[in-house]
Amino acid sequence: MEDRQFILSSSPHIHSGESTPRIMYSVAAALAPAIATGVYLFGLRALWVVILSVAAGLATEAGAQRVMGREVTISDGSALVTGILLALNLPPTVPWWVVIVGSAIAIVIGKQIYGGLGYNPFNPALVARVILLISFPVQMTTWLKPSPLFSRAVDAVTTATPLGAMKTHLMVKGSLEGFTMGELWNPFIGNIGGCIGETSVIALLIGAGFLLYRGYITWHIPVTFIGTVFVLSGLFWAINPDQYITPLFHVVTGGLVLGAFYMATDMVTSPLTDRGMMLFGMGCGAITIVIRLFGGYPEGVSYSILLMNAATPLIDRYFKPKTFGWRTVSSG
Amino acid sequence: MKVRCSFQGGIHPSEEKISEGTPVEDLGVPERVVVPLSQHIGAPCEATVSPGDKVKKGDRVGQATGFVSVNVHASISGVVKSIGLFPHPLGRPLPAVEIESDGEDAWADHLKSHEDYMDLSPEALKEIIRDMGLVGMGGAAFPTHVKLSPPKEKSIDTFIINGAECEPYLTADHRLMLEEAESIVAGARIAMRSLGVHRGIIAIESNKPDAIEKMTALTEDMPELEVTALRVRYPQGAEKQLIKTLLNREVPFSGGLPMDVGVIVHNVGTLSAIYKAVRFGIPLIERVTTVTGSGVREPKNLRARIGTPIKVLIEACGGFSADVGKVIIGGPMMGVGQYSLEIPVVKGTSGILVQPLSEVEEGIAHTCIRCGSCIRACPSRLMPTILAVFAQREMFDEAERYDVIDCIECGCCSYVCPARIPMVQLLRYAKAEVLARRKKAA
Numbered sequence: 001m002e003d004r005q006f007i008l009s010s011s012p013h014i015h016s017g018e019s020t021p022r023i024m025y026s027v028a029a030a031l032a033p034a035i036a037t038g039v040y041l042f043g044l045r046a047l048w049v050v051i052l053s054v055a056a057g058l059a060t061e062a063g064a065q066r067v068m069g070r071e072v073t074i075s076d077g078s079a080l081v082t083g084i085l086l087a088l089n090l091p092p093t094v095p096w097w098v099v100i101v102g103s104a105i106a107i108v109i110g111k112q113i114y115g116g117l118g119y120n121p122f123n124p125a126l127v128a129r130v131i132l133l134i135s136f137p138v139q140m141t142t143w144l145k146p147s148p149l150f151s152r153a154v155d156a157v158t159t160a161t162p163l164g165a166m167k168t169h170l171m172v173k174g175s176l177e178g179f180t181m182g183e184l185w186n187p188f189i190g191n192i193g194g195c196i197g198e199t200s201v202i203a204l205l206i207g208a209g210f211l212l213y214r215g216y217i218t219w220h221i222p223v224t225f226i227g228t229v230f231v232l233s234g235l236f237w238a239i240n241p242d243q244y245i246t247p248l249f250h251v252v253t254g255g256l257v258l259g260a261f262y263m264a265t266d267m268v269t270s271p272l273t274d275r276g277m278m279l280f281g282m283g284c285g286a287i288t289i290v291i292r293l294f295g296g297y298p299e300g301v302s303y304s305i306l307l308m309n310a311a312t313p314l315i316d317r318y319f320k321p322k323t324f325g326w327r328t329v330s331s332g
Numbered sequence: 333m334k335v336r337c338s339f340q341g342g343i344h345p346s347e348e349k350i351s352e353g354t355p356v357e358d359l360g361v362p363e364r365v366v367v368p369l370s371q372h373i374g375a376p377c378e379a380t381v382s383p384g385d386k387v388k389k390g391d392r393v394g395q396a397t398g399f400v401s402v403n404v405h406a407s408i409s410g411v412v413k414s415i416g417l418f419p420h421p422l423g424r425p426l427p428a429v430e431i432e433s434d435g436e437d438a439w440a441d442h443l444k445s446h447e448d449y450m451d452l453s454p455e456a457l458k459e460i461i462r463d464m465g466l467v468g469m470g471g472a473a474f475p476t477h478v479k480l481s482p483p484k485e486k487s488i489d490t491f492i493i494n495g496a497e498c499e500p501y502l503t504a505d506h507r508l509m510l511e512e513a514e515s516i517v518a519g520a521r522i523a524m525r526s527l528g529v530h531r532g533i534i535a536i537e538s539n540k541p542d543a544i545e546k547m548t549a550l551t552e553d554m555p556e557l558e559v560t561a562l563r564v565r566y567p568q569g570a571e572k573q574l575i576k577t578l579l580n581r582e583v584p585f586s587g588g589l590p591m592d593v594g595v596i597v598h599n600v601g602t603l604s605a606i607y608k609a610v611r612f613g614i615p616l617i618e619r620v621t622t623v624t625g626s627g628v629r630e631p632k633n634l635r636a637r638i639g640t641p642i643k644v645l646i647e648a649c650g651g652f653s654a655d656v657g658k659v660i661i662g663g664p665m666m667g668v669g670q671y672s673l674e675i676p677v678v679k680g681t682s683g684i685l686v687q688p689l690s691e692v693e694e695g696i697a698h699t700c701i702r703c704g705s706c707i708r709a710c711p712s713r714l715m716p717t718i719l720a721v722f723a724q725r726e727m728f729d730e731a732e733r734y735d736v737i738d739c740i741e742c743g744c745c746s747y748v749c750p751a752r753i754p755m756v757q758l759l760r761y762a763k764a765e766v767l768a769r770r771k772k773a774a
Binding site for chain 1: 340343345346500572576582583584585586588656657658659660662664665666667668669670671685687689692693695698699700701702703704705707711712713714715717718734735738741743746747748749750751752754756757760
């Protein structure tokens with residue numbers, strides 16, 4: 001047995017097999033129920049929005065990376081996830097060119113100008129959504145009444161989102177008197193107006209369960225985010241139910257569940273440690289409630305997450321875990 | 333069976349204990365051995381023999397220099413062929429004594445046995461342990477007598493017998509606990525006597541139920557010794573994690589030692605060797621090591637003489653079974669890849685793992701996606717991903733502030749990293765730099 005060339009590299013010599021693409025494709029798979037429900041509720045136009053958004057995202061990423069002379073990494077699944085998340089955050093009526101513009105914004109301004117995946121401080125899909133919301137307010141807020149696939153009798157009927165309807169009612173009437181919020185079962189299954197992927201709580205929870213099981217998200221952000229929304233809205237509701245609607249309404253409507261489980265948990269733009277994530281979630285919840293109750297917009301989930309994204313580096317700096325053996329020294 | 337685990341972080345890779353059912357086989361006398369003069373942490377030995385000298389098994393060939401240093405001995409009888417630089421498991425050639433066998437395998441005649449060894453004073457016991465060249469056989473190879481000599485102001489209340497063997501693949505300690513349990517217990521009692529400690533805990537991971545049973549039965553009438561089953565979780569066998577699990581004490585950060593929390597930990601192999609040294613006067617000239625992995629035909633647990641080239645061990649296991657990628661001394665998590673099969677077995681060689689090319693992990697690193705897995709896996713509660721960035725940018729002050737020197741190099745962070753960033757390698761680099769700076773400043 002003569003000496004031969006052996007491979008020399010640092011320990012460890014085994015690996016868990018985990019990889020960035022595996023995480024990204026798992027997130028995409030977790031969003032499948034939400035996509036399916038969106039298509040079921042809002043028709044094939046919803047499917048086209050998803051396909052267009054993903055295709056434009058992948059094309060933009062490949063183009064941007066080529067222009068900048070970087071390795072093209074569209075197979076890592078991150079542009080796929082961004083494309084899907086953006087689509088799920090758009091109204092079903094959105095014109096095709098808004099989708100393409102949005103997807104390009106997400107990839108270029110949301111991600112590539114910072115250096116690509118891992119370096120972006122803000123959630124790319126949310127950057128795009130907010131820029132679209134400011135630039136094309138009409139196209140971005142025309143909502144459809146759900147009419148399940150294969151059963152549509154007439155052409156699409158527009159409607160308002162529950163949060164929008166409530167805000168309008170409050171502005172016109174000055175109080176919630178006479179506002180019917182309807183059965184909360186409807187938002188739970190998705191039978192309300194809203195973005196393609198945000199309306200069905202149950203579809204979102206199924207995918208979230210899968211991500212929790214796989215360990216790709218932890219409970220810290222979603223629970224503190226939704227919990228803070230519940231507690232704060234409950235507080236106002238308890239004080240003045242004429243002006244403030246029930247906390248459960250706040251939890252199941254709008255983009256909260258989508259945002260809390262899929263957007264705020266984005267690994268790149270959220271804090272690294274468990275305690276940091278909890279503060280992050282609480283911040284998101286508080287800002288959401290401030291915007292919903294006192295702001296001009298009916299909904300504040302996107303803005304809250306983006307604002308807390310900006311705070312992430314600070315949170316990481318502050319919530320450094322205590323090194324093993326630290327306590328022993330400090331106590332004596 | 334009550335199973336304990338209370339340290340934070342860690343991982344559970346596939347255990348792969350393929351050789352656990354294979355009894356220890358004696359490899360016998362090799363034609364030649366290369367006995368390195370540095371097989372321990374601390375000052376290297378000075379050779380006490382010259383080329384041409386005749387030596388017998390157990391003769392001292394290297395003399396300890398300083399307190400943190402131990403002797404090395406001839407592991408076969410024969411003639412000293414040369415003294416020079418030879419390949420060493422640490423990666424660079426180091427001084428060693430090369431001995432050619434005379435085929436007689438004769439013992440030196442000065443070996444001193446002690447039938448009434450438990451009547452010896454702690455000082456006498458430590459003297460023997462030092463003379464016999466004992467070091468920690470779990471892998472770190474720290475001189476045993478130093479660990480048994482804590483400063484007076486440190487009061488030690490607990491002695492831990494480490495049979496966790498948490499590295500995947502390795503089974504040498506497991507077999508030793510099954511086949512030589514008596515010597516481990518006797519060695520533990522010697523160590524406890526030399527420390528003046530009256531409480532000992534034998535800690536074994538729960539994937540070795542037969543060893544737990546054996547040890548429990550053996551210590552039934554010994555109130556000072558108890559057996560504890562540990563949850564299978566890497567790095568459960570690391571000293572600090574073991575103490576945390578068993579006693580819920582944390583060794584202070586930034587250079588603290590187990591003795592700072594009143595504990596001394598010894599590996600089962602070391603204790604068995606202590607017994608043989610004290611009872612029969614046999615120096616540390618052989619050890620049990622696991623030769624394993626799907627790259628060898630027949631994985632085995634071998635008792636090999638110190639200084640035997642690893643190719644002799646691999647041949648004894650039927651040779652390579654596939655295109656070999658890596659030959660690793662130690663386990664897959666902390667072991668060191670070797671460049672030559674002439675590397676000798678040393679006192680700290682717990683295993684030889686042969687990985688076929690098909691199993692070698694090709695680590696092409698991508699950018700960090702900040703998933704936080706490394707932070708959750710780190711048993712030292714560090715932030716490996718942040719430290720890796722500091723290391724890459726040579727920001728050593730920051731690395732020091734983030735406690736890089738508390739990294740135990742267990743490899744959990746690299747193991748879980750989806751971006752395959754070589755974190756341990758980067759942290760080891762930063763750690764070395766920070767320690768070098770501290771030394772310079774002192």
